[in-house]
Amino acid sequence: MALSGRFRSALVIGGQGIRARKLRTFLSMLSLFLGVLAVVTVQAGAEIANRALLSDIELTQGKDGSVTAYLQSFEGSSEIIEETLRGQSDVVAATSVQAIVGEPDVKPVNPGGSPIDQTDMYSSGGSMICDNRGCRPTEDATRPPGQAVEMRLTGLGGDIRPIRPLQLESGRWLEFGGEPSLAPSLVLNRAAAKAFERYRVPAEMRVGDSRTHATPRIVGVVNDGGQAPAAYVRADELANWQPATSNQNSSVELSYWPSSERLVQTLEARLSAAGMQGDIYRRVADSREHIGGQLDLMRMIFLGMAALVLLIGVAGILNVGLATVGERVEEFALRRAVGTPRLLLAGIVLAETLIIGLLTAAAAVGAGVVGLEMASRLFGAREPMLQNVAFPWQAGVAGVIAGVVAGVLGGLLPAIRAARIPIATVMRA
Amino acid sequence: MSTPLIQLTGLTKTLKGQGEPRPILSGVDLTVRAGESVAILGRSGSGKSTMLSVIGLFDRPDGGQYLLHGDDISRVPERRAARLRSTEFGFVFQRFFLLKHLSAMQNVAMALVNGQGWHARRKRRDKVMAALEQVGIAHLAKQKPQRLSGGEQQRVAIARALVREPRVLLADEPTGALDTETGALVIDVLHAATDRGCGLILVTHDHAHANRMQRVVRLADGVLVQERQQGVLR
Ligand SMILES: Nc1ncnc2c1ncn2[C@@H]1O[C@H](COP(=O)(O)OP(=O)(O)O)[C@@H](O)[C@H]1O
Ligand SMILES: [Mg+2]
Numbered sequence: 180m181a182l183s184g185r186f187r188s189a190l191v192i193g194g195q196g197i198r199a200r201k202l203r204t205f206l207s208m209l210s211l212f213l214g215v216l217a218v219v220t221v222q223a224g225a226e227i228a229n230r231a232l233l234s235d236i237e238l239t240q241g242k243d244g245s246v247t248a249y250l251q252s253f254e255g256s257s258e259i260i261e262e263t264l265r266g267q268s269d270v271v272a273a274t275s276v277q278a279i280v281g282e283p284d285v286k287p288v289n290p291g292g293s294p295i296d297q298t299d300m301y302s303s304g305g306s307m308i309c310d311n312r313g314c315r316p317t318e319d320a321t322r323p324p325g326q327a328v329e330m331r332l333t334g335l336g337g338d339i340r341p342i343r344p345l346q347l348e349s350g351r352w353l354e355f356g357g358e359p360s361l362a363p364s365l366v367l368n369r370a371a372a373k374a375f376e377r378y379r380v381p382a383e384m385r386v387g388d389s390r391t392h393a394t395p396r397i398v399g400v401v402n403d404g405g406q407a408p409a410a411y412v413r414a415d416e417l418a419n420w421q422p423a424t425s426n427q428n429s430s431v432e433l434s435y436w437p438s439s440e441r442l443v444q445t446l447e448a449r450l451s452a453a454g455m456q457g458d459i460y461r462r463v464a465d466s467r468e469h470i471g472g473q474l475d476l477m478r479m480i481f482l483g484m485a486a487l488v489l490l491i492g493v494a495g496i497l498n499v500g501l502a503t504v505g506e507r508v509e510e511f512a513l514r515r516a517v518g519t520p521r522l523l524l525a526g527i528v529l530a531e532t533l534i535i536g537l538l539t540a541a542a543a544v545g546a547g548v549v550g551l552e553m554a555s556r557l558f559g560a561r562e563p564m565l566q567n568v569a570f571p572w573q574a575g576v577a578g579v580i581a582g583v584v585a586g587v588l589g590g591l592l593p594a595i596r597a598a599r600i601p602i603a604t605v606m607r608a
Numbered sequence: 609m610s611t612p613l614i615q616l617t618g619l620t621k622t623l624k625g626q627g628e629p630r631p632i633l634s635g636v637d638l639t640v641r642a643g644e645s646v647a648i649l650g651r652s653g654s655g656k657s658t659m660l661s662v663i664g665l666f667d668r669p670d671g672g673q674y675l676l677h678g679d680d681i682s683r684v685p686e687r688r689a690a691r692l693r694s695t696e697f698g699f700v701f702q703r704f705f706l707l708k709h710l711s712a713m714q715n716v717a718m719a720l721v722n723g724q725g726w727h728a729r730r731k732r733r734d735k736v737m738a739a740l741e742q743v744g745i746a747h748l749a750k751q752k753p754q755r756l757s758g759g760e761q762q763r764v765a766i767a768r769a770l771v772r773e774p775r776v777l778l779a780d781e782p783t784g785a786l787d788t789e790t791g792a793l794v795i796d797v798l799h800a801a802t803d804r805g806c807g808l809i810l811v812t813h814d815h816a817h818a819n820r821m822q823r824v825v826r827l828a829d830g831v832l833v834q835e836r837q838q839g840v841l842r
Binding site (some may be wrong): 183184185187188189191192195198199509510513514515516517518519520521522523601602603606607 | 657658661664666667686687690691692693694695699701705707709710714718719721722723724725726768780
């Protein structure tokens with residue numbers, strides 16, 4: 180009862196205080212609003228940059244904690260891999276070969292499969308073969324130049340996206356259920372799609388030394404984080420028109436989570452029994468750790484900025500709070516004279532700024548959410564970084580903490596002053 | 609004889625401003641019984657307000673003894689002092705100290721909304737209206753202070769002092785800012801409160817007002833001197 184009496188009194192007194200100083204309250208809210216909004220913006224920016232950096236690395240190296248294992252294919256290896264991994268989706272085998280898509284029997288626009296924007300720089304390098312008999316132009320180099328793109332073609336044994344989150348940009352992703360199609364479905368990466376568009380490449384495909392030309396269907400485009408042209412295809416569709424002999428120099432990557440290590444060990448044992456040289460090399464993705472240093476520095480800078488901005492907000496509310504106490508000295512002395520405990524008065528002053536701080540923070544976070552949504556809608560098409568960005572909850576938390584901190588710091592000093600007002604001095608006529 | 613409401617014995621108080629510490633009260637003796645009215649005279653700066661602020665527990669004495677209903681409250685801690693200010697005392701000042709953003713009603717109600725117990729809105733309203741009625745300005749309940757005359761404002765302040773039904777009213781030159789006629793009206797209102805058994809300590813320069821009190825004392829050189837003792841009959 181005593182507590183509720185105090186609490187209710189505090190509500191009435193605090194409410195009267197805020198209502199009596201609407202403009203003041205509004206101005207102090209404005210300064211804090213801008214401060215918290217800046218904190219939210221900075222934090223959201225850091226999160227988005229962080230996420231973008233991470234997702235780029237995840238695209239090429241796989242999600243954190245996943246394992247990529249590398250092995251060189253050899254006679255009969257693909258059958259063993261296919262047989263061992265059949266009927267499960269935890270370990271995905273990706274077999275990569277060089278392929279040329281476009282006009283038959285011409286030199287591709289990017290010999291060696293280099294990024295097309297760098298073709299001029301590397302064209303000579305890509306067209307030479309060097310071995311113990313000396314250097315000579317590759318077979319392709321002797322052909323007339325034409326509309327064809329050389330790319331890395333990856334045959335997938337299953338859906339790799341749970342580990343390498345390739346981002347679909349248009350069309351659809353490969354379907355791994357059902358029978359393989361005789362006309363292979365291709366999903367290009369961005370660089371390959373750009374090359375196709377720029378050079379108006381007709382769809383015909385040569386794989387390695389194979390003379391069997393297939394007509395692929397391009398079903399989609401993904402962002403795989405790579406700069407060089409690449410394409411993805413179902414492994415069984417790739418095998419349909421790739422002669423068995425030509426897979427000798429292809430490399431195989433296995434992507435999986437550590438929980439599937441046993442299956443990979445089984446596969447390793449079978450491959451060794453079939454004559455594989457050496458071990459399978461494994462790499463665990465640790466992009467967060469890898470880029471940790473960069474992120475830490477970034478975060479420190481952002482934190483410093485946020486702290487500075489917050490300080491400005493606190494200074495604003497503190498200034499207004501102190502000015503208000505100066506004005507309210509008589510009111511506080513009077514309230515103490517009629518029996519209001521000074522702790523309650525201090526609490527009310529603190530609560531007033533705290534509530535103002537919290538409300539303001541909530542408003543600023545709300546504005547941040549709406550602003551990000553709008554930015555995403557307006558500029559998402561041009562800035563892929565802003566596409567589908569969810570509001571980072573860390574920014575919301577940071578905003579609310581900023582509001583509370585500003586409220587406490589900005590209210591504490593005025594509260595102490597309010598509690599210390601000597602009644603006798605003020606009331607002496 | 610029953611326990612006196614207020615009993616001060618050898619009360620001292622030294623104030624230290626910017627300059628030398630100055631003894632203001634140097635041995636004040638005073639006894640006030642329930643329902644008794646006392647006028648305090650004294651020239652400006654003699655320490656009348658200082659004495660009231662010690663009696664009203666705004667401040668504590670440096671020495672001597674202060675008994676309230678026989679309880680020694682010379683060294684009472686602030687928490688308890690706040691509660692006593694709320695339950696035992698009503699204050700009226702020369703300046704009215706009304707909160708300008710609140711109506712007359714709300715200004716009176718603020719003495720009830722002080723964190724010492726809680727009255728439901730209905731009860732609060734009834735008490736506030738009764739207090740305003742008692743000082744004769746119930747019809748001005750909704751007005752803000754700046755719409756009221758000086759006398760009306762002081763009566764709002766008196767209603768604020770009375771609304772908790774205190775045992776003693778402390779009035780520090782309540783007519784100092786008012787003309788003679790209005791001042792007399794205010795004294796009437798204070799006087800009426802003593803008829804209901806409330807003690808009254810009135811600081812004033814006006815002998816006419818002082819003479820309406822049961823006793824008159826004078827503060828000089830830090831001590832109280834009896835000026836006139838009046839019988840129970842007035
Ligand atoms: N805070 C203070 N510090 C020091 N001296 C003070 C203070 N307040 C008042 N005084 C002095 O104390 C004396 C008594 O003041 P006060 O009690 O207000 O007198 P009165 O009410 O009788 O006019 C005055 O001389 C005044 O200047
Ligand atoms: Mg005085």
